[in-house]
Amino acid sequence: MKIKEVIHALEMFAPLPLQESYDNAGLQVGLTDAEITGALLCIDVTEAIVEEAIKKDCNLIVSHHPLIFKGCKSLTGRDYVERCVMQAIKYDIAIYTLHTNVDNAPEGVSHKMGQLLGLQNMQVLEQKENLLLKLSVYVPHDYVEKVRTALFQVGCGHIGAYDQCSFGVEGVGTFRPQEGSNPFCGTPRILHNEPETRLEVILPTYLRRVAVATLKSVHPYEEPAFDLIPLYNEWSTVGSGIIGELSIPMDEKNFLYKVKEIFKIGAVKHSPFTAGRSIKRVALCGGSGGFLLPLAAQQQADVFLTGEIKYHDYFFYQDKLLIADIGHYESEQYTTDIFQSVIRKFSSDIRIVTTEINTNPINYL
Numbered sequence: 251m252k253i254k255e256v257i258h259a260l261e262m263f264a265p266l267p268l269q270e271s272y273d274n275a276g277l278q279v280g281l282t283d284a285e286i287t288g289a290l291l292c293i294d295v296t297e298a299i300v301e302e303a304i305k306k307d308c309n310l311i312v313s314h315h316p317l318i319f320k321g322c323k324s325l326t327g328r329d330y331v332e333r334c335v336m337q338a339i340k341y342d343i344a345i346y347t348l349h350t351n352v353d354n355a356p357e358g359v360s361h362k363m364g365q366l367l368g369l370q371n372m373q374v375l376e377q378k379e380n381l382l383l384k385l386s387v388y389v390p391h392d393y394v395e396k397v398r399t400a401l402f403q404v405g406c407g408h409i410g411a412y413d414q415c416s417f418g419v420e421g422v423g424t425f426r427p428q429e430g431s432n433p434f435c436g437t438p439r440i441l442h443n444e445p446e447t448r449l450e451v452i453l454p455t456y457l458r459r460v461a462v463a464t465l466k467s468v469h470p471y472e473e474p475a476f477d478l479i480p481l482y483n484e485w486s487t488v489g490s491g492i493i494g495e496l497s498i499p500m501d502e503k504n505f506l507y508k509v510k511e512i513f514k515i516g517a518v519k520h521s522p523f524t525a526g527r528s529i530k531r532v533a534l535c536g537g538s539g540g541f542l543l544p545l546a547a548q549q550q551a552d553v554f555l556t557g558e559i560k561y562h563d564y565f566f567y568q569d570k571l572l573i574a575d576i577g578h579y580e581s582e583q584y585t586t587d588i589f590q591s592v593i594r595k596f597s598s599d600i601r602i603v604t605t606e607i608n609t610n611p612i613n614y615l
Contacts, residue, residue, distance in 0.1 A: 251285065251286050251597060251599065251600055252282065252283060252284065252285055252286065253280075253281075253282040253283070253284055253285075253286045253309065253310050253344050254282035254283060255286075255596075256286055256289060256310060256593060256596065256597075256600060257277065257282060257346055259592060259593065259595075259596035259597075260312065260346070260348060260589070260592055260593070263352075263355060263588075263592045264348050264351040264352040264354075264355040264358065265351060265355070265454070265456055266351055267351075267381075267454070267455070267456035268350070268351040268354040268355055268378075268381075268488060269349060269350045269351040269354070270350040270354075273316070273349050273350045273351070274316045274318060274319050274347070274349070275316065275347050275348055275349040275350065275351045275352075276346070276347060277344065277345075277346050278295075278316060278317050278318050278335075278345040278346065278347055279317070279318075279335055279338045279339060279343070279344060279345040280309075280338060280339070280342070280343060280344030280345060281342075281344065282344055284309060284342065284344075286309060286310055286600060287307050287308060287309045287601070288303075288306060288307055288308035288309065288310070288600075288601040288602070288603055289308060289310045289311075289312055289589075289593060289600060289601070289602050289603065290302060290303045290306065290308040290310070290311045290312070290603045290604075290605060291312050291313075291586040291589045291590060291602065291603065291604045291605065292311065292312070292313050292314075292586065292604075292605040292607070292609065293313065293314045293315060293579060293582055293583060293585060293586065293609055294313060294314070294315045294317075294609035295311060295313045295315070295317040295334055295345055296330060296334065296607070296609050297330055297333055297334055297337070298607050298609075299311065299313075299334075299605060299607060299609065300334050300337045300338055300341075300343065301337075302603075302605060302606070302607060303338075303341075303343055304337075304341050304343070306603050308343070308601075308603055309341075309342055309343050309344060310343070310344050310345075310346065311338070311343060311344070311345045311346070312346050312347075312348070312589050312593075313345065313346070313347050313348075314347070314348060314349060314352070314359075314582055314585045314586075315347070315349060316347045316349055317331055317334055317335070317345055317347070318331060318335070322335065348585075348589070352585065352588065353490060353536060353537065354378060354488055354489055354490060355488065356487040356488060357588075358588070359536035359537070359581075359582055359585050359588070360375075360490070360491050360492045360534055360535050360536050360539075361492055362536075362584050362585070362587065362588055363492075363534050363536055363555070363581065363584070364492045364494050364532070364534065366512050366513075366584065367496070367508070367509070367512065367532065367534075368496065368497065369492070369494030369495060369496065369532055370494055370495050370496075370497055371494055371495050372492045372493070372494035373486070373492065373493055373494070374486060374487060374488065374489040374490070374491070374492060375489070375490060375491030375492055375493045375533055375535065375542055375545055375546065375549070376489045376490040376491055376542055376545055377484035377485055377486055377488065377489040378484065378485045378488045378489045379482060379483070379484050379485070380455075380480070380481075380482060381454055381455050381456075381485050381488065382452055382453070382454060382455065382480075382481040382483055382485055383452070383453050383454075383455055383458060383478050383479060383480060383481060384450055384451070384452055384453075384477075384478075384479040384481055385401070385406065385450065385451050385452075385453055385461055385462075385465070385476060385477070385478055385479075386448055386449070386450045386476060386477040386479065387448070387449050387450075387465055387469070387474060387475070387476035387477075388423050388446045388447070388448055388449075388474070388475045388476070389446060389447050389449050389469065389474075390434075390435070390444055390445070390446055390447075390470060390471075391420070391445055391446065391447055393468075393469065393470050394418065394447045394449055396468055397449060397465065397468050397469055398416055398449060398451075400464050400465070400467075400468045401416075401451050401453075401461060401464060401465065402414050402416075402451075403464075404457065404460050404461060404464050405453065405454070405457050405460070405461075406451040406452065406453040406457065406461055407451045407452065407453075408452065408453075408487075409452055409486075410486045410487060411487070415451070415452065416449060416450060416451045417449075417450045417451075418447045418448065418449050418450070419447065419448045420445070420446075420447050420448075421445075421446060421447075421448060422443050422444065422445055422446065423443070423444050423445075423446040423475070424441060424442065424443055424444075425441075425442055425444070426439065426440065426441045426442065427439070427440075427442070431472060431473075432472050433472065434470045434471050434472060452481070454485075455480075458478060462476070462478075490535060490539070490541075490542060491533060491534060491535035491539055491542045491545075491546075491556075492533070492534060492535075493531065493532065493533040493534075493546065493549055493551055494531075494532055495530055495531055495532065496529065496530055496532060499528040499529060499530040500528065500529045501527075501528055501529070502523045502524070502527055502528075502529055502553070502572050503523065505529040505553065505572075506518050506520060506572075506574060509555060509574065509576060510576075513576055513577075513580045513581065513583070514580065514583075515576050515577060515580050516577075516613075516614030517614050518574055518575070518576055519559070519574070519575040519576075520572060520573060520574040520575070521564050521567075521568035521572055521573040521574075522568060523572070524569075524572070527552065527572065528552070529552045529553050529572065530552055531549075531550060531551045531552045531553075532551060532552065532553055532555070533545075533546035533549065533551035533553070533554045533555070533571075534554065534555040534556060534581075535555075535556045535557075535581075536556070536557060536581045536582045536585070537556070537557045537558070537578055537581060537582055538556070538557060538558040538578065539556030539557065539558070539581075540556060540558055540559045540560055540563055542554070542556070543556075543559070543563055543567055543573070544567075546571065547567050547570040547571055551571050552571055552572065553571055553572040553573075553574060554567075554571055554572070554573055554574070555574045555576055555581070556574075556575065556576070556581060557575070557576060557577055557578035557579070557580065557581035557582065558575060558578055559573060559575040577610075577612065578612075579608075579609070579610035579611075579612065580610070583610075586604050586605070590602055590604065
């Protein structure tokens, strides 16, 4: 099994185009044609992590936070980033990062947090927009199923919790083959009428080239007619944060004790408790999710959990819901479980090592 095959499986789960514009997810260091000896899973890449990969014979490190975020202008060993890069290159270790793309992916970081808390009816808190297209193609009746199936196989036709979604309308297409053409049906220079189906499917924008190439490879016409239409629809399963419900409401203090236990938190920073408030509707976001606080309040959450909250946000929203800052690392620590699950589903033969090193740079006295 080559490293690039494992990376492909990870990108199928969390495609790189889902990352935010400021991010630097993807391959950070190394070559991917080598046979994989083992995959070390971690949140951050530090010198201790690289040493652990060397000792445990792992030539792939899969991290959540990018090692190289702002770029390297030199490799002189002046800081830990440069030293990690130099050591990884020396020992032929590839470093691959899934950051905001796995935050935004269906069943990503925030979804994992919600699972750990036992939330039900989970939905994406801030759904992504302008990432979908509608493909409409005109197909002779006998080839509709062949084209439809091929488009489904490359990832078209997903709407929310449903897949293989399409729509067809029957009609009659007209065309007149010109000299030099090689028509599937009809005669050059003579107007032809052909019973056709207008087949429509939804697809992510990043699948456009693949979908069009697939369409052309299976469509019987020399020049298939198709439209790609940008959609303003929200993508219901892709985006930041989640909101869901506890099966049994809890009082504020007991809920935070539960959070503290599950996420192994040294201390929870929270807004003042409100007499009589119970926790049923929970909004949360892994990492720096404070930007979602207004949306959590708007959607009438009883509590908002995330890894970082700005000081003044407590004043603005404490009357609307309970606010809890559980720590950046603490909120994302189980991301390695997502990586492991994806790789395991891809192949049970790959040796997977979850780091034994806690890379959280914040300590509690």
